[in-house]
Amino acid sequence: xxxxxxxxxxxxxxxxxxxxxxxxxxxxxxxxxxxxxxxxxxxxxxxxxxxxxxxxxxxxxxxxxxxxxxxxxxxxxxxxxxxxxxxxxxxxxxxxxxxxxxxxxxxxxxxxxxxxxxxxxxxxxxxxxxxxxxxxxxxxxxxxxxxxxxxxxxxxxxxxxxxxxxxxxxxxxxxxxxxxxxxxxxxxxxxxxxx
Amino acid sequence: xxxxxxxxxxxxxxxxxxxxxxxxxxxxxxxxxxxxxxxxxxxxxxxxxxxxxxxxxxxxxxxxxxxxxxxxxxxxxxxxxxxxxxxxxxxxxxxxxxxxxxxxxxxxxxxxxxxxxxxxxxxxxxxxxxxxxxxxxxxxxxxxxxxxxxxxxxxxxxxxxxxxxxxxxxxxxxxxxxxxxxxxxxxxxxxxxxx
Amino acid sequence: xxxxxxxxxxxxxxxxxxxxxxxxxxxxxxxxxxxxxxxxxxxxxxxxxxxxxxxxxxxxxxxxxxxxxxxxxxxxxxxxxxxxxxxxxxxxxxxxxxxxxxxxxxxxxxxxxxxxxxxxxxxxxxxxxxxxxxxxxxxxxxxxxxxxxxxxxxxxxxxxxxxxxxxxxxxxxxxxxxxxxxxxxxxxxxxxxxx
Amino acid sequence: xxxxxxxxxxxxxxxxxxxxxxxxxxxxxxxxxxxxxxxxxxxxxxxxxxxxxxxxxxxxxxxxxxxxxxxxxxxxxxxxxxxxxxxxxxxxxxxxxxxxxxxxxxxxxxxxxxxxxxxxxxxxxxxxxxxxxxxxxxxxxxxxxxxxxxxxxxxxxxxxxxxxxxxxxxxxxxxxxxxxxxxxxxxxxxxxxxx
DNA sequence: AATGAATGAGAGTTCATTCAT
DNA sequence: TATGAATGAACTCTCATTCAT
Numbered sequence: 001x002x003x004x005x006x007x008x009x010x011x012x013x014x015x016x017x018x019x020x021x022x023x024x025x026x027x028x029x030x031x032x033x034x035x036x037x038x039x040x041x042x043x044x045x046x047x048x049x050x051x052x053x054x055x056x057x058x059x060x061x062x063x064x065x066x067x068x069x070x071x072x073x074x075x076x077x078x079x080x081x082x083x084x085x086x087x088x089x090x091x092x093x094x095x096x097x098x099x100x101x102x103x104x105x106x107x108x109x110x111x112x113x114x115x116x117x118x119x120x121x122x123x124x125x126x127x128x129x130x131x132x133x134x135x136x137x138x139x140x141x142x143x144x145x146x147x148x149x150x151x152x153x154x155x156x157x158x159x160x161x162x163x164x165x166x167x168x169x170x171x172x173x174x175x176x177x178x179x180x181x182x183x184x185x186x187x188x189x190x191x192x193x194x195x
Numbered sequence: 196x197x198x199x200x201x202x203x204x205x206x207x208x209x210x211x212x213x214x215x216x217x218x219x220x221x222x223x224x225x226x227x228x229x230x231x232x233x234x235x236x237x238x239x240x241x242x243x244x245x246x247x248x249x250x251x252x253x254x255x256x257x258x259x260x261x262x263x264x265x266x267x268x269x270x271x272x273x274x275x276x277x278x279x280x281x282x283x284x285x286x287x288x289x290x291x292x293x294x295x296x297x298x299x300x301x302x303x304x305x306x307x308x309x310x311x312x313x314x315x316x317x318x319x320x321x322x323x324x325x326x327x328x329x330x331x332x333x334x335x336x337x338x339x340x341x342x343x344x345x346x347x348x349x350x351x352x353x354x355x356x357x358x359x360x361x362x363x364x365x366x367x368x369x370x371x372x373x374x375x376x377x378x379x380x381x382x383x384x385x386x387x388x389x390x
Numbered sequence: 391x392x393x394x395x396x397x398x399x400x401x402x403x404x405x406x407x408x409x410x411x412x413x414x415x416x417x418x419x420x421x422x423x424x425x426x427x428x429x430x431x432x433x434x435x436x437x438x439x440x441x442x443x444x445x446x447x448x449x450x451x452x453x454x455x456x457x458x459x460x461x462x463x464x465x466x467x468x469x470x471x472x473x474x475x476x477x478x479x480x481x482x483x484x485x486x487x488x489x490x491x492x493x494x495x496x497x498x499x500x501x502x503x504x505x506x507x508x509x510x511x512x513x514x515x516x517x518x519x520x521x522x523x524x525x526x527x528x529x530x531x532x533x534x535x536x537x538x539x540x541x542x543x544x545x546x547x548x549x550x551x552x553x554x555x556x557x558x559x560x561x562x563x564x565x566x567x568x569x570x571x572x573x574x575x576x577x578x579x580x581x582x583x584x585x
Numbered sequence: 586x587x588x589x590x591x592x593x594x595x596x597x598x599x600x601x602x603x604x605x606x607x608x609x610x611x612x613x614x615x616x617x618x619x620x621x622x623x624x625x626x627x628x629x630x631x632x633x634x635x636x637x638x639x640x641x642x643x644x645x646x647x648x649x650x651x652x653x654x655x656x657x658x659x660x661x662x663x664x665x666x667x668x669x670x671x672x673x674x675x676x677x678x679x680x681x682x683x684x685x686x687x688x689x690x691x692x693x694x695x696x697x698x699x700x701x702x703x704x705x706x707x708x709x710x711x712x713x714x715x716x717x718x719x720x721x722x723x724x725x726x727x728x729x730x731x732x733x734x735x736x737x738x739x740x741x742x743x744x745x746x747x748x749x750x751x752x753x754x755x756x757x758x759x760x761x762x763x764x765x766x767x768x769x770x771x772x773x774x775x776x777x778x779x780x
Numbered sequence: 781a782a783t784g785a786a787t788g789a790g791a792g793t794t795c796a797t798t799c800a801t
Numbered sequence: 802t803a804t805g806a807a808t809g810a811a812c813t814c815t816c817a818t819t820c821a822t
Contacts, residue, residue, distance in 0.1 A: 006806085007806090008801095010800095010806065011805070014807085032227040037790095037791085045807075045808090046807065047793090048793085048795080048808060048809060049806080049809095050793095051793065052805090052807075057791095057793095113311060115307065116307075145390075146388040146389065146390065147386070147387075147390050149382060150379045153360075153375075153376050156363050156364075157356045157360060157380050158356075159359060160356045160358055163355055163359060164351055164352070164355020164356075165351060168351050168355075181348050184344055184345045184349065187344060188387075189383070189388055190387050190389050192388075192389075193282070193342060193384055193387075194387075195341060203781080209782085231818080232816075240782075241782060243819080243820085244782055246818070246819080247781065251818085252817065421617075422616075425794080426796060426797080435803075436804045437796095437797090438797090438798080438799085438803070438804060438806090439802080440797095442803075447795095447796065502700065502701075505697065506615045534780060537776070537777075537779065539778075543754075543766050544769065544773060544778075547746045547749070547750055547769075550747070550752075551742045551745045551746045551749075552745070554741055554745020554748060554749075555742055558745075570738075571738050574735045574742075575739075575742050578774070579773065579774075579778055580777050580778055582773075582774065582777030582778075582779075583672070583731040583732060583774055583775055584732065584777075585729060585732050596785065599785075621812080622811095622812085630787090631788060632789095633787060635814090636814065642813070642814095783821100784820105784821100784822095785819105785820080786818105788816100790815090790816095791813105791814085791816100792813095792815105793814105794810105795810100797807105799806085800804100801803100801804080
């Protein structure tokens, strides 16, 4: 068990306070720059209280990564709900992803740090998306929406592109014109670079 | 000054030993998992000797990142030297990049860690590439090799894609068929996904 | 007051549960290795409940030591009840003591830990026995059952011997042939080592 | 490795200072009552310096126990060097043991604590003595100095007796007349309690 | 140029005890 | 009577850095 569930409303509030404080502090200073005392101070509780709800610093971190995973998945599925075809869905998905990067820069940061701090959680996060992506692209090929090709390689390529663009035109520059970014990228992806 | 230039050959050897040990140790355990004492032990020197050559832990790290930058630039320019046109150059560049990720996984790791540890160095690394990339793509447009479009967005998209593919099909899986990866990706990029 | 007397049967059950859990946990991991939370968890109660029945960790511990004292005294007096003379009583007493060490190893451990944790309780425990022992030996001298000699020194010597043999041939090795141990030791004590 | 050897005289002095401070502090307040900071303060060094020479609190402790083992063995062998026969050697050995308990009460305490803190070290300590004792008693039987009997049981019995007497008439009461104690005990052991 | 020793701030974590309900 | 939550001091240990030789 990496954390013990609170039994009372009060406990639930405290646990939530810790999670939000951890998001803020770890997202802001990075994992190893964030001290437990910083988190508990930000949460307005005593240091020892932290360990009632989480077994370790790593445990909150992992919880945050998982939370971010759930949040991203939910956001993407909501965003792509009304797409008329699969390519349209991809476009909307990228758009939503950039939006998340812009509006929750701290959580975005946390996921990226997981690459080193909690590699399995990081893998789980991206492998999950890659699988969904791959299935999607395969279906699109079957439907005739896109040309045949290795769906897995394409999936990782598209994810990598999304991650970096999210960092560039979302997290680090929330003012960027993300619609234009999406338009440009999909122009390239759909029609290709060839004249 | 983050490091003082050594004068004697002996000094140069020691400094090199530190750098190689740092690459190994930091690349292996991550920046904050690597202690100076681990590095000096791996280098076969006393702890105090480290500080004769580098001002701080961060200093070696930055040096490694810069080294990696030089190395990558050199590799890419060598790899793309014989390209017949700019799109061919891009293809060869991606191919070389994946190769670097596969053959120097530790340095690759180090660059990725720089995102948090030395953001400026990280930025410098990628912004440098992005600029070159952007210029390249602009020239290709002028030459008529590729269609018109926002070169900067394309550049970041292509870099993001390269970074993730490098991690996936290079660093983490050195056995992967990288030629096929490159072929697939360029098929998508050149001709587009549309049927 | 180190503990408050419980009134209701429910309270008595809870207090007993705490004592049995404390015996198990402290006996198993040692005094300072045993956390209150371990004890309450083993007792199936909330942490706070502990302090309704005992003032502190030391208080349960002392209670256990005293309980062990009562238990040992009762066991010994029952065991020696039918002895035909005082030397016979000593023999039966040692036999019973080894049996206690073998069958209640945890409580045995607790008494030994008291040496450091609750020196007064430990002293009380052994000084009590030593006094009884001393009286016994004095009486035996008066009766002519044993030769004259300093009863107190003999008492401590016999007790020390019993404690170590209890540890060796009882607590740590419950399979040992304790009858033989007693026979050997009393052969030595009664007839002496001289040929 | 539980400790790293100092390379310079200065280091040797520091390590010694730590050992003496640890003897004093742990011997005085018990293992778990002794904080590293107490030890380093007593040694006049910084807290971190401790960990240059010992891997952990347990490591110093074990070193002290072993030191005590060596010291006791040496003392006993010196004390019994001039004995005219084996029984005489035993008597001199007990005498020396009580003396150690009286003059190095702290180290004596440490050995007793090892029972819980470092059971293997404790076992090694006593099992070592028990073996020697057993061999000695077997030889005495062969020589005809003492009557036949189970040497191992006798050895543990005698050791237990020595330990408790050491505690009683040495460590806790350095003023006791230890010659008389030894005389009494050997009178009992040699001639037996029977009239 | 190089060494091994020393530093001390600060980290994560534990835990006996108290509190509000 | 009982609970789960909260406290905060104290603990062991780590480590980048400095120092004396």
